[in-house]
Amino acid sequence: MYNWAIMNASQVYITIPLYNEEKMILKVIKSLNDQGYYNIVVVDDGSKDNGYELVKNSTNAIIAKHVINRGQGAALQTAMEIAIDKGAKYIVHFDSDGQHDPKDIQPMLNTLVDGNYDIVLGSRFLKKNKIPLKKRILLKGGILFTFLFSHIWLTDVHNGIRVMTADTAKKLNIQHDRFEHASEILDKIKILNLKYTEVPVTIRYTKYSMSKGQSISNSINIAYKLISSKIRG
């Protein structure tokens, strides 16, 4: 069977923002390697643990370090810029906490290339995923907010797994340093008129990942920051 993703894995760069995930990051990198992805850019965002040293000493991933914590959006942007400098043709956003399944990258890449899309977003709601109720409510609220804010209707928002062309990554140029970047990306998809679609993905909810997830107050904060930045232009 024709499989673009496998044939062209060398053109694909996986970008991972890393913050205090020393327990998971090596497993995540290994699982990506197992799927044939060796171009991995990790940006340690001022972690207080030994994640940076672990990645540097035990993997072949490219690792850069933010000397102080600037947020997931900032780390992703740094990682994308490094990937582009390295000659990436396709860029994948991937979380460092082990929630994502590397097997999802392949269908996403195939969809991107076959459908001539600019960006492909992962959706946990297009697949049977066990999503905790609190998370489900929060995400549905996020979907509605995204529709009102960016006029773009998706089945999932704030899902960290995305696949895009390098050209799209250049255009996105993430400005929001913290978690608002996820909404900023969706907003820019609409503003830049990018061709997008969603692909079903798996999200693994563990006690560990839930303890690191977004809280309600955090979500309100994200909405407030987005609205105020839009008003200010």
Place this chain on the structure above:
Amino acid sequence: MVIQIIATIIILIIFSQLIRKILKDRASLTRIMFWVLFWGIALVIIWLPKEIMDSMGSIFGVGRGIDVLVYLSIVLLFYFNFKQVERMDKLEKEITKVVREIAKKKY
């Protein structure tokens, strides 16, 4: 009367701070001019007779002249807060830029 005296003392202290800044050349002239004008007007308004203040109030559709001042200060406070947030945002972006450049040099 007491409140007017207290307010005048506070404004005079602010004036002395402004003069200190001018002498030390620590602020831009336009900013100093703005604040001198602002507090100067405030000083005049404080000592305006009650009748004039209240007729000002009725022009703006509020009961007393002092209310006009209160509303105006709220608007001004919002404006300064907005400016402050804007400045902080800019600073945050600049910090990120520096952190990013350092990261990109060292990988």
